[in-house]
Amino acid sequence: MNWGIIGTGNMGTVIMNALIKSNAVDERNIYVNNRTFLKAYELKEDYPGIHVLQTVDAIADTCDVIFLCTKPKEIVSVAHRLNGQLNEKQLVVSITSSVSVDHLEQLLGCQTARMIPSITNRVLQGTTLLTFGSTITEEMKQMLTQTCKLFSSPLEINDQYVRVASDLVSCGPAFISYLLQSMIKAAQEETGIDEETATQLVETMMIGYGKLLDENLYDLNSLKEKVMVKGGITGEGMKALELCVPNGLNEVFKATHEKFYNEQNHADELVNQLTTKN
Numbered sequence: 608m609n610w611g612i613i614g615t616g617n618m619g620t621v622i623m624n625a626l627i628k629s630n631a632v633d634e635r636n637i638y639v640n641n642r643t644f645l646k647a648y649e650l651k652e653d654y655p656g657i658h659v660l661q662t663v664d665a666i667a668d669t670c671d672v673i674f675l676c677t678k679p680k681e682i683v684s685v686a687h688r689l690n691g692q693l694n695e696k697q698l699v700v701s702i703t704s705s706v707s708v709d710h711l712e713q714l715l716g717c718q719t720a721r722m723i724p725s726i727t728n729r730v731l732q733g734t735t736l737l738t739f740g741s742t743i744t745e746e747m748k749q750m751l752t753q754t755c756k757l758f759s760s761p762l763e764i765n766d767q768y769v770r771v772a773s774d775l776v777s778c779g780p781a782f783i784s785y786l787l788q789s790m791i792k793a794a795q796e797e798t799g800i801d802e803e804t805a806t807q808l809v810e811t812m813m814i815g816y817g818k819l820l821d822e823n824l825y826d827l828n829s830l831k832e833k834v835m836v837k838g839g840i841t842g843e844g845m846k847a848l849e850l851c852v853p854n855g856l857n858e859v860f861k862a863t864h865e866k867f868y869n870e871q872n873h874a875d876e877l878v879n880q881l882t883t884k885n
């Protein structure tokens with residue numbers, strides 16, 4: 608089976624790495640294409656077996672499964688470009704929340720899915736969020752799910768919750784980085800500790816934190832309770848934290864959803880334009 612990746616930016620590269628590193632796919636069965644050819648070609652330094660194709664048409668000719676890993680607007684135009692070149696045995700996968708399987712089905716006569724990845728898939732961890740189109744075969748569904756299982760915990764997600772789930776799974780690492788950087792900055796401001804030391808302390812703490820969860824020693828709540836000795840110092844810090852954090856976080860989800868609805872409307876309009884022209 609041949610696997611195609613159109614767009615070898617951050618996420619295209621993460622997906623390629625995850626497929627190879629997890630032994631889900633042999634690198635000789637991976638075909639990539641990028642608008643800037645050289646950027647895709649550079650990936651051969653690490654993975655000499657992959658094939659770099661000059662056009663998306665060549666990807667359509669060669670691949671059984673094709674991941675569309677460009678920005679949302681370009682996902683729609685690349686899908687439109689592939690129209691007429693794919694058959695019902697092939698699968699095209701959107702990796703972004705705002706381009707749905709319905710959008711792909713309006714543009715393409717092949718099987719469709721959406722698989723929202725996370726940067727955590729790079730280390731064969733984290734979740735992938737799956738949604739399947741109406742014409743996908745049971746066999747293809749199983750194949751994609753089993754493949755995702757090799758580098759993540761796949762979860763089939765209802766459209767209603769796809770954005771909030773992406774916020775947690777895919778935006779999460781960026782949000783957590785920001786929160787930790789804010790913690791480092793506050794520590795510096797309040798005590799004068801140098802940034803390098805504070806950063807090192809936070810990073811090693813996070814690695815250990817992930818391992819505690821990974822080894823199922825604690826869940827979020829029991830971990831918090833375990834550290835917060837009754838009447839102790841953590842509790843005092845926690846009281847201050849409880850005053851400044853909670854409400855602000857609601858705004859995060861309001862903001863991502865507003866942007867999501869805009870992007871989704873934009874994708875609707877673009878798909879309508881492209882399909883009524885034909």
Ligand SMILES: NC(=O)C1=CN([C@@H]2O[C@H](COP(=O)(O)OP(=O)(O)OC[C@H]3O[C@@H](n4cnc5c(N)ncnc54)[C@H](O)[C@@H]3O)[C@@H](O)[C@H]2O)C=CC1
Nearest residue numbers: 614615616617618619641642676677678679681703724777
């Ligand atoms: N960055 C992340 O953590 C996540 C990103 N996503 C989604 O992944 C998609 C890609 O995001 P990034 O990888 O961060 O963006 P990026 O900008 O790093 O990569 C996009 C790549 O697509 C290429 N490209 C653009 N138009 C093209 C075309 N017509 N043909 C071939 N290649 C083309 C660009 O040259 C670039 O290399 C977005 O839709 C984003 O919403 C989803 C989950 C997580």
Ligand SMILES: O=C(O)[C@@H]1CCC=N1
Nearest residue numbers: 703704705773777778
């Ligand atoms: O839905 C999306 O496409 C964005 C990218 C990172 C998380 N969500």
